[in-house]
Amino acid sequence: MEDEEATAVLKAVGRQIKAWRESAGLRQSELGAAVGYSEEMVSSVERGRRVPKPDFLDKADKALGAGGKLATMKEDVEKARYPKKVRDLKQLEDEAVEMGAYASHHIHGLLQTPQYARELYVMRRPAYSEEEIDRYVTARVARKAVFERTPLPLLTFVQEEVTLRRPLGGRMILRRQLEHLLEMSKLRHVEIQVMPNDREDHAGMGGSLQLLKLQDGKTLGHSEGQLANRLISDPREVQILEMRYGMIRAQALTPRESLAFIEKVMGEET
Numbered sequence: 001m002e003d004e005e006a007t008a009v010l011k012a013v014g015r016q017i018k019a020w021r022e023s024a025g026l027r028q029s030e031l032g033a034a035v036g037y038s039e040e041m042v043s044s045v046e047r048g049r050r051v052p053k054p055d056f057l058d059k060a061d062k063a064l065g066a067g068g069k070l071a072t073m074k075e076d077v078e079k080a081r082y083p084k085k086v087r088d089l090k091q092l093e094d095e096a097v098e099m100g101a102y103a104s105h106h107i108h109g110l111l112q113t114p115q116y117a118r119e120l121y122v123m124r125r126p127a128y129s130e131e132e133i134d135r136y137v138t139a140r141v142a143r144k145a146v147f148e149r150t151p152l153p154l155l156t157f158v159q160e161e162v163t164l165r166r167p168l169g170g171r172m173i174l175r176r177q178l179e180h181l182l183e184m185s186k187l188r189h190v191e192i193q194v195m196p197n198d199r200e201d202h203a204g205m206g207g208s209l210q211l212l213k214l215q216d217g218k219t220l221g222h223s224e225g226q227l228a229n230r231l232i233s234d235p236r237e238v239q240i241l242e243m244r245y246g247m248i249r250a251q252a253l254t255p256r257e258s259l260a261f262i263e264k265v266m267g268e269e270t
Contacts, residue, residue, distance in 0.1 A: 003084035010080055011048030013057075013073050018046040020064040035059035051081045051135065085229050086139040092220065092231075093146045098154045098213040102195075102204050102248050107163050107177055109140050110147075110155070111184055111192070116177045117141070119169030152189040158204075158245075158252050161197045164265045171269060178266045185259050193252040194261045203247035211238070211245055 021031050021042075028046070029039040037056060044050035052060075054074045061070035079087060093099060093110075101108050107116060117140045121133045128136070146153065159181075167174045185192045195204065210222040221232030221241040232238055253261055 006080035006084065007048060009076050010045075010051060013052065013070075013077055014046040014048040016073070017042075017052075017060055017064075017070060020060075020066050020070065021046075024064045026064070031060065031063060034063040050131070052077060054078070081135055081138060086136075086143070088231070089222065089229070090139075090143050092212050092214070092222075093143060094149065095214050096146070096153050096212040097151075097215055099146070099211065100156045100158075100245050100249075101210040102158045102208055102245060103163060104160045104204060104208045105163065106166070106168065107159065107181070108157050110143055111157060111159075111181060112140065113173075113177050113180050114141055115173050116169060119173060123168070147184075147187065147190070154189055154191075156191045156193070156249070158193045158195055158248050160195050160204075161261075161265075164194065164262060175266065175269055178262055178269070181262055182259065182266075185255065185262075191255045192258055192262075193249060193255055194258040195248065195252040196261070199251055201251060203244050203251060206244065209241050209245060211241055 021028070026034070028042040032039045032042045035042075035056060036059065041050060041056075045052045045056065054077075057070050057074050057077065060066070061068060064070070101110070106112075106120060109117070112120075114137055118133060118137050121128055121136050147155070164178060164181075181192060184190050195202070208224060211219060212222065213219045219238050219242065221238045223230050223232065232241065252258070
């Protein structure tokens with residue numbers, strides 16, 4: 001685990017599971033057989049090295065007669081499942097009344113299908129393990145709750161044309177991703193725009209960016225680099241990002257034109 005908060009949660013949960021197992025007089029292999037997981041998995045969970053799935057906690061609670069005490073830990077464990085940088089960003093997105101994002105290399109995370117997101121993590125180098133991939137994809141999908149919360153925030157996105165055409169993971173995954181963009185664009189609080197490749201004037205040459213306007217009126221910026229994510233709170237820097245994003249939206253196709261453009265790209269993929 002990459003942060004102390006998540007590590008502490010998983011170790012505390014692991015100690016509880018171990019205490020209940022020993023109280024029940026079971027070996028790790030016996031608990032594993034009872035809940036349908038390997039002895040190695042039980043050992044790793046007890047040591048706080050693996051994130052137990054909700055199914056594991058439910059079955060362990062029942063097998064050990066914990067009376068719901070292990071099952072109630074699912075919420076805390078679920079939060080610890082997400083990397084710290086994702087937890088921090090999700091918290092800000094949950095507090096935002098307005099969010100704008102420009103994506104230059106791939107479909108923005110909040111607009112990705114689980115299959116598309118998985119392919120992005122599969123191709124990362126150095127390579128992630130299957131467990132890490134599952135963890136990151138789960139965390140990315142969890143961020144989508146921002147589309148459904150009340151009151152609804154205003155969410156605007158600008159996608160580079162190349163992100164609509166790059167077949168990451170294959171043509172079928174790309175087609176499903178384009179279909180998903182069309183579905184999301186029908187939501188009244190979501191606007192998706194496309195920046196065509198033929199634009200001679202482009203304010204987004206500095207790369208992808210995200211702006212979050214919070215309930216208290218404060219605006220923050222967020223940017224992703226090769227090896228680090230950066231939260232931008234300096235008002236002067238945020239002002240620059242707001243200016244750039246405003247120009248990017250003005251230079252891109254309108255939401256209605258973008259919808260037709262995405263449908264056109266889909267037609268070319270058939």
